[in-house]
Amino acid sequence: MRRIDLANIQTASSETARDINRNLALNLIRTSQPVSRADLARISGLQRSTISLIVDQLIREKWVVEGARGRLPRGRRPTFLWLNEQRAIIVADVHPKLTKIAVADVNGNLQSQDAITIAEDPKEGVRQIIEAIRQLKKRNPQRIFEGVGISVPGGVDDSQQLIFAPNLKWSNYNIRSAIQRGTGLHVEIENAANTCALGEMWFGQVNGARHMAVVAVAEGIGVGIISNGQLLRGMSGLAGEFGHAPLHPDGPRCQCGARGCWEMFASESAAERYYREARKRAPAVPFEKILLLADSGDPTALEALRKMAVHLGQGLRTLVAAYSPELIMISGEITSQWHRFGSIIESAVLENTLAGPAPKLIPSRDGSLSRLRGGVALVLQRHSSLNNKH
């Protein structure tokens, strides 16, 4: 049986009935593990006999393993099924300062991790990444590598090309096919905020929220949107470029060319500017320093951060109006000051409740971890191994 995803009627993909059900079972095992065959039959609506056949196939294919027996009040005890953690994904979080590369299992657990400082030149940078991936492959000979999932600080279009990366100087270089050739593994690239959101959705504490946003606050602001459980990419993967939504349309000009972009007022750079403006003619102070100064009670630093928090909250109102998420996660250094500014951000958001429940606002524990885990989701979701036969 062939089947076309009606959401993407242009790009036909063929799947047999078995493929669809196998994929369904595998995803149910992933999201519900530990789970018995009988449970799967109940959740999926498939017959127990059908589930047995599919699970046997998944065990043969080394996607699933049997674990300990469960315990029930009466009757035969169920055999728990788990994803086979022998299957692994190489994940990378590319960043101009520190790039992390790690091996993760299919449950998003990181196993061995490297950190490298990549070169500015794209060719040399990619060579370093390829070398690190080769090392990890060599150090883990017992694992079955599914692919490579990479988070990059920039825009990634529908054909997985990096279309802009202001902090990196890597535009217009096809890093995907370079790494694919250099490692022999399938490679998936995605924008950092999007990867982070996907990581939180798959492996984080989102409590079943199917509509959420991750707001990554650094030098700029990036937003990753999950709508109905799926990453929202828009045309050319540019959805969620909220950092350049106008907060004050007549405000100062941003480097993007427009006026009064949100990130002109609510990013780390904005806080640095607020601090600098308050202490006229003082040397530039980096954001990390401002955080430390705030901790030691410096009123100028506290005021700069407060301003940043207020504008962050104001911009979040736009985000709430746009997507009406159940959950907004803030990621970035600023979350270390959550005890001070969380409530300020929150109250700015709650000014715009309209009808409907207000979104929960929580700080992200570790953005880099989420981005790395998001790499696992990228590969499992998009790569054929889990979605098609073999």
Place this chain on the structure above:
Amino acid sequence: MRRIDLANIQTASSETARDINRNLALNLIRTSQPVSRADLARISGLQRSTISLIVDQLIREKWVVEGARGRLPRGRRPTFLWLNEQRAIIVADVHPKLTKIAVADVNGNLQSQDAITIAEDPKEGVRQIIEAIRQLKKRNPQRIFEGVGISVPGGVDDSQQLIFAPNLKWSNYNIRSAIQRGTGLHVEIENAANTCALGEMWFGQVNGARHMAVVAVAEGIGVGIISNGQLLRGMSGLAGEFGHAPLHPDGPRCQCGARGCWEMFASESAAERYYREARKRAPAVPFEKILLLADSGDPTALEALRKMAVHLGQGLRTLVAAYSPELIMISGEITSQWHRFGSIIESAVLENTLAGPAPKLIPSRDGSLSRLRGGVALVLQRHSSLNNKH
């Protein structure tokens, strides 16, 4: 075979392989008609023999009819297939001033149309709608009615409850089940901007755009978002409530409780305010009058509309940053002044191009028509008749 839509893993829906392929074929016929069985086989990837079986079933079920033969350079001439226009949907565009109710075929063509002024009281209003639907059913005895698709000026949550309707006074009344009981037909309700967007996506001139937004400018501003070909609803159907995104966060207070909402600056009410403020102590002038005054060259009216256009454009920058649509459609009375203000709106949007192609900006020809046609899409997309067996 049973199957669960992975995008909604909570709500299991069961479909056999045949159901999936039947549905696929039907949708391909809808989007590609006139189309031959051989064409369908090529597009879908299914075998010609399989398509023949499915098409025969669809003809028996009166979803599809055979039409004239096509013409090819060589070989046997193909039999064209069309959707059976005997199948009909009753569509309604509910509006506090004028409510339109019509019979539409499955291709979105309107057949017979009624216009009524509905009562303020929800029970009485719904009674009027039910009566109109009954009349249309009686006047079209030869048609097979699939259901009723209704556009309402307010929020509709995931369980199809009207959760707010400031212009209507209908909150917290379950109009869906009332109409369903009163007519015996399946009823789908959706917010006006969303219905409009769906209507444009299915039956309008969107030129294959899969990411688009419809901005409905009236007393307030409503936005309907189509992302990857599908309606974006967010939690409780509140996505796209862009009218209440803050354009000037410190601006005047909106009736929603927040400050400086977009619709405070760019709606018809805003233009009325601009006009009133320019002519101090003059009596209030309705928007329609301002449009007429502008046509006759009144400088105050022109200036009020120009201001409205500038703010409309500024807010659209936010929308572009949020969703990166390929196409933005503006609907509302203001489009009658497109020759004057279209370029002003456009230039405000284009200030924020960032990377990636700029969205096309076009006026919607007839918002009410799109909303009525959207009702067809609602029923066909959601109701079981097209998606499940029978």
Place this chain on the structure above:
DNA sequence: TAAAATTAGTACGAGACACGGACTTAATGG
């Protein structure tokens, strides 16, 4: 004008797969 070529659509046997009931296995409790 007849045969060859080309394309649309149909017929039918083979194989894959889900269903569902019967059966086996493994546990608890009286």
Place this chain on the structure above:
DNA sequence: CCATTAAGTCCGTGTCTCGTACTAATTTTA
């Protein structure tokens, strides 16, 4: 030790797709 309960397996049946062969209808070519 047997009844009960639930997990998991076995297997016959029916459905559906595939693929090949065939028929139908039309144009081109000999």
